[in-house]
Amino acid sequence: MIFQGLSSDVARGLRAGGPDANRMAAERAQSDGAGNPCRHCLNHVPEGAGMLICAHRPFRALQPYAELGPIFxxxxxxxPYRGSALPPVLTTSPDYLVKGYDARERIVYGTGQVTPRAEIETYxxxxxxxxxxxxxxxxxxxxxxWMARATRD
Incomplete structure (x- = not known):
């Protein structure tokens, strides 16, 4: 499996002041430490470093299952992070919500579950x-x- 975050094109556009999923420019803030996971490098934004807060929809098209939410x-x-090892942003919480999607980007019912950190890769x-x-x-x-996406190798 391969873990990845936002594409570099999306990250570059947001950093340049381009619109987020709500068609707004990202808010600029300063990281307070480990609670600010970057969705591009999949590391935590270091304490005191500049960060952006914006809306993200990790889907190609609008449809009922295309969830939108805030990201850092x-x-x-x-x-950019792209690798088979569990990225740092998926190692600091006791559990995560994991959901499978089909090729049409629709949730496959029955796959969504809160999964303990130690069981994420297996699930x-x-x-x-x-x-x-x-x-x-x-x-x-x-x-x-949204934290990250996993795909086949």
């Missing part, structure tokens, strides 16, 4: 082994914010 992004350029692998699952989104179990 490093204000300065950061390297995602089980979902990605299914023919009806195209990708898996991982969200905050507390605030429902």
């Amino acid at each position: 992004l490093c204000a300065d350029d950061c390297a 995602i692998a089980q979902l990605l082994a299914r023919d009806d699952i195209a990708f898996v989104d991982i969200r905050s179990a507390r605030n429902n914010c």
Whole structure:
């Protein structure tokens, strides 16, 4: 499985003042530490560093299952995360909301569950082994914010 965050094109556009999913410019703020996970590098924005707060919809088209929510992004350029190891932003909470989606970007009913951190990789692998699952989104179990996406290798 491969974990990834926002595309670099989306991150670059937001940093340049382009509109977020609500058609607004991102808010600028200063990170207070580990509670501000960047959705591009999938690390926490360091305490005191500049960050952006914006609305994100990780889907190609508007449709009933295209959830929208707030995310954080490093204000300065950061390297995109794409790898098979569990990214740092998925190691600091006791659990996460994990959901499988089909090729039409629709939730596959019965796949959504709050999953303990230690079981995330196993559960995602089980979902990605299914023919009806195209990708898996991982969200905050507390605030429902999109954290990252997992796909097949």
